[in-house]
Amino acid sequence: xxxxxxxxxxxxxxxxxxxxxxxxxxxxxxxxxxxxxxxxxxxxxxxxxxxxxxxxxxxxxxxxxxxxxxxxxxxxxxxxxxxxxxxxxxxxxxxxxxxxxxxxxxxxxxxxxxxxxxxxxxxxxxxxxxxxxxxxxxxxxxxxxxxxxxxxxxxxxxxxxxxxxxxxxxxxxxxxxxxxxxxxxxxxxxxxxxxxxxxxxxxxxxxxxxxxxxxxxxxxxxxxxxxxxxxxxxxxxxxxxxxxxxxxxxxxxxxxxxxxxxxxxxxxxxxxxxxxxxxxxxxxxx
Amino acid sequence: xxxxxxxxxxxxxxxxxxxxxxxxxxxxxxxxxxxxxxxxxxxxxxxxxxxxxxxxxxxxxxxxxxxxxxxxxxxxxxxxxxxxxxxxxxxxxxxxxxxxxxxxxxxxxxxxxxxxxxxxxxxxxxxxxxxxxxxxxxxxxxxxxxxxxxxxxxxxxxxxxxxxxxxxxxxxxxxxxxxxxxxxxxxxxxxxxxxxxxxxxxxxxxxxxxxxxxxxxxxxxxxxxxxxxxxxxxxxxxxxxxxx
Ligand SMILES: Nc1ncnc2c1ncn2[C@@H]1O[C@H](COP(=O)(O)OP(=O)(O)O)[C@@H](O)[C@H]1O
Ligand SMILES: [Mg+2]
Numbered sequence: 304x305x306x307x308x309x310x311x312x313x314x315x316x317x318x319x320x321x322x323x324x325x326x327x328x329x330x331x332x333x334x335x336x337x338x339x340x341x342x343x344x345x346x347x348x349x350x351x352x353x354x355x356x357x358x359x360x361x362x363x364x365x366x367x368x369x370x371x372x373x374x375x376x377x378x379x380x381x382x383x384x385x386x387x388x389x390x391x392x393x394x395x396x397x398x399x400x401x402x403x404x405x406x407x408x409x410x411x412x413x414x415x416x417x418x419x420x421x422x423x424x425x426x427x428x429x430x431x432x433x434x435x436x437x438x439x440x441x442x443x444x445x446x447x448x449x450x451x452x453x454x455x456x457x458x459x460x461x462x463x464x465x466x467x468x469x470x471x472x473x474x475x476x477x478x479x480x481x482x483x484x485x486x487x488x489x490x491x492x493x494x495x496x497x498x499x500x501x502x503x504x505x506x507x508x509x510x511x512x513x514x515x516x517x518x519x520x521x522x523x524x525x526x527x528x529x530x531x532x533x534x535x536x537x538x539x540x541x542x543x544x545x546x547x548x549x550x551x552x553x554x555x556x557x558x559x560x561x562x563x564x565x566x567x568x569x570x571x572x573x574x575x576x577x578x579x580x581x582x583x584x585x586x587x588x589x
Numbered sequence: 590x591x592x593x594x595x596x597x598x599x600x601x602x603x604x605x606x607x608x609x610x611x612x613x614x615x616x617x618x619x620x621x622x623x624x625x626x627x628x629x630x631x632x633x634x635x636x637x638x639x640x641x642x643x644x645x646x647x648x649x650x651x652x653x654x655x656x657x658x659x660x661x662x663x664x665x666x667x668x669x670x671x672x673x674x675x676x677x678x679x680x681x682x683x684x685x686x687x688x689x690x691x692x693x694x695x696x697x698x699x700x701x702x703x704x705x706x707x708x709x710x711x712x713x714x715x716x717x718x719x720x721x722x723x724x725x726x727x728x729x730x731x732x733x734x735x736x737x738x739x740x741x742x743x744x745x746x747x748x749x750x751x752x753x754x755x756x757x758x759x760x761x762x763x764x765x766x767x768x769x770x771x772x773x774x775x776x777x778x779x780x781x782x783x784x785x786x787x788x789x790x791x792x793x794x795x796x797x798x799x800x801x802x803x804x805x806x807x808x809x810x811x812x813x814x815x816x817x818x819x820x821x822x823x824x825x826x827x828x829x830x831x832x833x
Contacts (some may be wrong), residue, residue, distance in 0.1 A: 459679075463742075466743070469666065473698070473725050562729060
């Protein structure tokens with residue numbers, strides 16, 4: 304019990320002294336995780352869609368070759384980024400790009416032009432590389448998730464869409480992708496939560512997120528445990544909040560469980576009124 | 590006499606080495622209700638799918654308003670706007686409610702305004718008795734209701750001809766009637782329809798042409814009276830005896 308109250312006091316002290324740093328770290332973590340997951344999803348969507356474009360026998364050679372090349376490139380991308388540690392990718396890119404292309408490399412130019420556009424420094428090279436690595440990493444995982452998600456949608460709906468004259472692109476946009484998106488939200492959630500935790504490896508190139516704050520704080524006091532407790536609670540809070548938000552999104556996309564019927568269905572010859580039981584009640588009835 | 594809507598000449602289709610359709614010849618005139626009958630596996634669905642270019646024919650030609658459907662401007666999507674299709678398994682869009690299922694085609698493909706698309710949709714949903722269900726999602730509907738929505742969805746594109754591939758085969762018996770009564774009223778309104786069906790009573794009563802298919806060929810075609818009361822081939826007689 305003594306230890307426990309001592310810990311509480313120390314946590315209080317550590318928090319009082321460093322709360323701003325912790326909060327800034329948490330903000331950096333959540334920003335990096337959310338933005339990189341979103342960009343990663345876009346990359347994954349693009350790769351998944353490109354990989355599932357149907358090729359027909361009578362398509363012209365140019366289209367066939369182009370698609371084959373695109374597919375090969377995506378495969379290599381997915382294998383490389385899924386198959387190597389993110390911490391190493393960060394080092395590889397952060398030090399590798401200037402090594403080959405000097406200090407005026409594309410990344411630096413991009414960062415400079417972004418800062419120029421805002422008129423003040425909003426982005427550092429470290430920040431940019433961190434966003435880049437986490438996004439591209441997430442994209443590699445999402446590419447496969449999206450491809451699987453597209454293939455899992457019943458092909459009958461694709462035919463239904465074709466039959467009313469939709470093109471492949473329209474079918475994708477209006478019919479397949481929305482359902483695929485709904486189905487892969489749990490996977491997106493997984494990625495987001497993994498990213499919230501794993502962005503901590505970006506300390507290797509000097510990105511100051513929540514875990515880096517911990518290292519800074521304990522570096523001056525050498526008291527590790529209270530700060531670790533604070534960090535645990537903050538990480539858990541962020542991941543739980545994200546889980547809840549994604550659950551709510553799922554429910555919203557599923558639409559209401561019941562609907563209003565204004566008049567009786569005059570053509571159905573069922574005996575009695577049709578009632579539409581809620582999903583839950585239906586499961587209980589079974 | 591105006592030109593036929595569809596002319597099918599020497600149509601053949603094979604999947605690899607498996608020849609599924611051989612030398613299919615027939616025409617569909619405006620206002621025709623043509624019923625295609627025949628045993629399972631005789632190629633009825635494949636024929637319908639070729640007509641809608643969901644399958645690419647291996648040989649022969651299909652003329653729509655006198656032009657080859659493979660050389661039409663705008664390709665297959667443009668052609669399919671004019672040719673509606675109703676599937677055995679409904680194939681509604683599960684991410685949209687009933688109303689949206691009916692308006693998405695007119696809005697995205699024909700680019701009509703939201704108001705107009707909804708007006709059209711309500712008109713046809715009324716016609717198939719589903720106007721009260723505009724807000725329902727497909728998973729909340731019975732099979733018969735889904736199929737009626739699918740018919741409304743196809744009608745909203747104002748097609749010149751509607752193809753039906755066994756529209757009642759996936760339904761519980763008590764729901765077959767509601768779908769057939771919708772189809773009957775469409776026929777009465779003069780809709781051109783090409784219907785693959787096992788409902789012989791429907792074919793007899795509503796069709797003006799009946800096509801009997803056997804092993805990938807059209808064995809005989811004619812009026813319902815010719816096919817049902819005076820079949821020429823032994824296979825046709827056997828088939829009719831089996832389904833009766
Ligand atoms: N995509 C396909 N690939 C290979 N064979 C097919 C395909 N679709 C249909 N078939 C074959 O074509 C034949 C006719 O099928 P189908 O047109 O569905 O007949 P029906 O609709 O008259 O029952 C069957 O033997 C079936 O196995
Ligand atoms: Mg069939």
